Amino acid sequence: MTVPLAVPLTENEIADVRSSAPGCTDTLIHLNHCGSSLPDQRVLDVQVGHLQLEATIGGYEAAKVMVDADANVASSIARMIEAESSEIARFGSAAEAWNAAFWSIPMERGQRIIVHDHEYGANAIAFIHAAKTRGIVIDRVPSDEDGQVSVDALAQRLERADDVALISLTHVPTNGGLVNPAVEVGRLANAARVPYLLDACQSVGQRIVDVDEIGCDFLSATGRKFLRGPRGTGFLYARTAILDRVTPSQPDHHGADWSSTDDYTFADGAQRFEYWEYSHAGWLGLGAAVDVALEIGVDRIQATITERAAQLRVMLADIGMTIYDEGIEQSGIVTTATPSVSSANLQAALGRAGVNASVTFVGSSRYDVERRNLPPLLRLSVHCTTTITELERAVEVLEQATEVSTPH
Structure with a gap:
């Protein structure tokens, strides 16, 4: 539904939310919130x-x-x-x-x-x-x-x-x-x-x-x-x-x-x-x-997720990835792929770098896959705990993975 968005969380507020979530660390970048998110310690x-x-x-x-x-x-x-x-x-x-x-x-x-x-x-x-x-x-x-x-x-x-x-x-x-x-x-x-x-x-x-x-x-x-x-x-x-x-x-x-x-x-x-x-x-x-x-405010969570997902789509497009997202309104789920590297291999490369992601399969959304003739998609999902630094690191890994596979 279309609603006026609140102000996204500030960097300090995001840091505060992250501080009470054991999974939000410097060694893990979790971009699989649409699969299973990282809970608060409470x-x-x-x-x-x-x-x-x-x-x-x-x-x-x-x-x-x-x-x-x-x-x-x-x-x-x-x-x-x-x-x-x-x-x-x-x-x-x-x-x-x-x-x-x-x-x-x-x-x-x-x-x-x-x-x-x-x-x-x-x-x-x-x-x-x-x-x-x-x-x-x-x-x-x-x-x-x-x-x-x-x-x-x-x-x-x-x-x-x-x-x-x-x-x-x-x-x-x-x-x-x-x-x-x-x-x-x-x-x-x-x-x-x-x-x-x-x-x-x-x-x-x-x-x-x-x-x-x-x-x-x-x-x-x-x-x-x-x-x-x-x-x-x-x-x-x-x-x-x-x-x-x-x-x-x-x-x-x-x-x-x-x-x-x-x-x-x-x-x-x-x-x-x-x-x-x-x-x-x-x-x-x-x-x-x-x-x-x-307590955080669902309106502010929505605003933060919307902002982060939009930023991620731009960053992925900038390195030549294809974005498969639709709709007038878009969520915190970002789906992407490239013909040069399979989504499974991209997921594996991210995993080696400490980045969690998932890959779609036909049985989860066959109507949509057949309608749009979709390949398996790399699915990256953000939350109000996601930082710009995390997105930059994840996109860097993807860029390196696609460069290695591209013949010169």
């Missing part, structure tokens, strides 16, 4: 502290001691995305959260689910599985000239909305730097009264996300990426107004009350999507990560 302290408490007094007993702190995690998440705490459900990953929402949607044979070319591989598998098992039709909306979902094409698809079961959109795709116009999609979905599921695993933590402004019915997110939280954590936002229209596909005795011998009653709010068992230490760590982000 996140580790909360996790390890709870594990120690479980080991000392017992898991059930530790949960009882931390019951208020546990509930506060949902409150922090709700504050971050402008929701109610009762609309937040805990999960072990964004994929679990997304699937809980997706499979709760009523789908009848012949109905359409509207998707975009920038869907994640995990989501696409669910679409195909629903087509095979429920007989739904996958209706792919094309991208516009800027690479984002075509709002005009979506509006045309919704002129006949009575057979649409769901609109699914990835806010920030796995590659391409794109930020999809989630607010505009939400306006169309709400006007057509079609459920709207937003995959925000790459946007929550790096961008301002306001579920009321976006208008989504569901939003899934992870802890390990730009939130700088623990792996194995995630959450689902489920708008209160959608609950009467959907049915959790696999409830347990936490998400539903075994109210009589032959019946059950769903729990209130988003809790109906949760399971009783979960990592209490991970959930508390996620809460700490959210609190850290709120």
Whole structure:
């Protein structure tokens, strides 16, 4: 969404944020925040502290001691995305959260689910599985000239909305730097009264996300990426107004009350999507990560990431790398490649120099790869902890790697 950006963090402020993150050192340059980011020490302290408490007094007993702190995690998440705490459900990953929402949607044979070319591989598998098992039709909306979902094409698809079961959109795709116009999609979905599921695993933590402004019915997110939280954590936002229209596909005795011998009653709010068992230490760590982000200011995190990513794109172009990023708005994910050296070899060269990066593969975004005929891309992702010096060093390594491979 387009929002006025705050002032990026100053060098001193970045240094302060880095000082409380054990992974931010002079020997490591982490440019894989979209894979798994570097947590603040407070996140580790909360996790390890709870594990120690479980080991000392017992898991059930530790949960009882931390019951208020546990509930506060949902409150922090709700504050971050402008929701109610009762609309937040805990999960072990964004994929679990997304699937809980997706499979709760009523789908009848012949109905359409509207998707975009920038869907994640995990989501696409669910679409195909629903087509095979429920007989739904996958209706792919094309991208516009800027690479984002075509709002005009979506509006045309919704002129006949009575057979649409769901609109699914990835806010920030796995590659391409794109930020999809989630607010505009939400306006169309709400006007057509079609459920709207937003995959925000790459946007929550790096961008301002306001579920009321976006208008989504569901939003899934992870802890390990730009939130700088623990792996194995995630959450689902489920708008209160959608609950009467959907049915959790696999409830347990936490998400539903075994109210009589032959019946059950769903729990209130988003809790109906949760399971009783979960990592209490991970959930508390996620809460700490959210609190850290709120303390820094998500608006300032977004401004800093936007600035750093733009700087990196210019620096890569200056050494002859091709930038594959799309969109009017662009995220902190920068994708690049060069015909002279494979992206895997570039990643290896960076790794030898102490720079973390990742490489995209076709199974993570086949729609986009086939549409644009993309090679494997080197994926570099920045955060508010990233410094200019780190970018200069990483680009220097890439320049040397491409020069060595270029015949003279």
